[in-house]
Amino acid sequence: MTDGVPTWEEVARDHGRFLYAVAFRLSGNDDEAQDLVQEALIRVRRGLERYEPGSLEGWLARIVTNVFLDEMRRRKRRPTTALPDDPDRVLPAAPAADEVTTALPDDIQAALASLPEEFRVPVVLCDVADQSYEQIAATLGIPVGTVRSRLHRGRKLLRELLSEYAA
Amino acid sequence: MTGEGPVAYSEDLLSAWLDGACTDAEAAAVEAALASSPEARERLAEVTSARSLVRGLPTPEPPPGFWDRVVAVVEADGASDASDLVVADPASAGVRLAPVVPIGRRRATTRWLAAAGAAVAAAVVAAVVLVPQPGRVTPPVGALVDAHALRSSVQSDVASTLAPLALSAGFHR
Numbered sequence: 001m002t003d004g005v006p007t008w009e010e011v012a013r014d015h016g017r018f019l020y021a022v023a024f025r026l027s028g029n030d031d032e033a034q035d036l037v038q039e040a041l042i043r044v045r046r047g048l049e050r051y052e053p054g055s056l057e058g059w060l061a062r063i064v065t066n067v068f069l070d071e072m073r074r075r076k077r078r079p080t081t082a083l084p085d086d087p088d089r090v091l092p093a094a095p096a097a098d099e100v101t102t103a104l105p106d107d108i109q110a111a112l113a114s115l116p117e118e119f120r121v122p123v124v125l126c127d128v129a130d131q132s133y134e135q136i137a138a139t140l141g142i143p144v145g146t147v148r149s150r151l152h153r154g155r156k157l158l159r160e161l162l163s164e165y166a167a
Numbered sequence: 168m169t170g171e172g173p174v175a176y177s178e179d180l181l182s183a184w185l186d187g188a189c190t191d192a193e194a195a196a197v198e199a200a201l202a203s204s205p206e207a208r209e210r211l212a213e214v215t216s217a218r219s220l221v222r223g224l225p226t227p228e229p230p231p232g233f234w235d236r237v238v239a240v241v242e243a244d245g246a247s248d249a250s251d252l253v254v255a256d257p258a259s260a261g262v263r264l265a266p267v268v269p270i271g272r273r274r275a276t277t278r279w280l281a282a283a284g285a286a287v288a289a290a291v292v293a294a295v296v297l298v299p300q301p302g303r304v305t306p307p308v309g310a311l312v313d314a315h316a317l318r319s320s321v322q323s324d325v326a327s328t329l330a331p332l333a334l335s336a337g338f339h340r
Contacts, residue, residue, distance in 0.1 A: 008241065009238070012234065012237065012238060012241070016234060016237075017226060017228075020227065020228075020229050021226050021227055024227040025221075025224070025227075030227075030229070030230065033227070033229070034229060034230075034233060034237075037229070037237060038236075038237050038240055038241070041237055041241045042240070042241055042244050045241050045244065045245055103220055105224055105225055108220050108221065108224055109224070112221065123221060124221075126186065127218055127221040127222045128221065128222075128224070132188070133183070133186070133188045148179050148180070148182065148183045148188070149179045151182050151183075151186075152178065152179045152181060152182035152183075152214060153179075155182055155213075155214040155217040155218055156210075156213060156214060156217070158217040158220075158221070159213045159214065159216055159217040162217070162220070
């Protein structure tokens with residue numbers, strides 16, 4: 001590390017799990033998370049010269065989110081996988097409200113993955129990457145007020161989906 | 168934040184209140200709503216539950232060997248960048264490991280190959296369909312023109328020339 005700037009190897013070693021966790025919660029599956037982390041570390045290596053010491057995990061969360069959003073945009077331009085026709089595959093049929101609090105991690109991840117991207121990203125950045133509203137706003141290029149409303153709607157939707165799973 | 172006027176309660180403020188992202192005036196509005204509205208308390212319980220569940224998720228682990236592969240790919244990417252700029256020691260250039268193609272780039276390469284294949288196939292089809300082939304039927308244009316000229320000179324009015332066509336295109340069922 002020189003002048004507070006880590007090498008990319010140090011980033012991979014010390015923050016690799018963080019990057020992978022954010023990538024996994026954003027993408028919802030292991031294969032895509034691996035691709036996202038790999039691309040993010042390539043960008044980290046290329047961009048380290050421009051990194052200004054500060055919140056390293058904030059910077060990393062921003063990079064991996066941008067990689068994810070770039071991938072989503074690319075897919076929208078060239079859709080390759082048909083969406084399932086059966087809505088039950090996306091939203092498995094659902095238990096009582098108090099059972100939601102004991103939902104299994106796989107159910108929570110499935111509900112998270114089925115949130116629309118505009119709600120999922122703020123939820124992951126806030127509740128997985130532990131980013132402030134200001135950091136999320138800067139990452140996504142949206143006002144803080146929009147972060148608030150998307151985060152709140154994302155959590156509400158997530159709760160509804162988990163109630164359906166539990167039913 | 169202080170010194171601002173009262174703020175109206177809105178449901179969106181609940182998550183911000185939970186995250187400690189409200190101004191003092193916003194927090195006061197939320198707390199007043201929570202004190203007086205069972206519905207606000209219910210909404211708060213819902214988002215609190217969702218927030219806790221996501222925050223309580225276990226940290227996922229990548230498969231074994233993942234980090235070794237990623238390090239190899241990123242190092243190879245760095246080596247290819249460096250070789251684009253300058254080869255400091257030409258003798259060592261020959262022993263550099265072949266770059267590992269990143270997963271995403273590998274997919275992109277595959278897509279490009281597929282697109283190129285499709286383009287070649289389309290070009291072949293277009294060439295077969297559009298380019299005149301030797302031996303194709305060639306109408307006797309000269310003879311047809313001569314015949315038309317002869318008929319026009321005999322029947323100078325256009326309507327009578329077209330009449331048989333009009334009859335054949337009548338209102339048949």
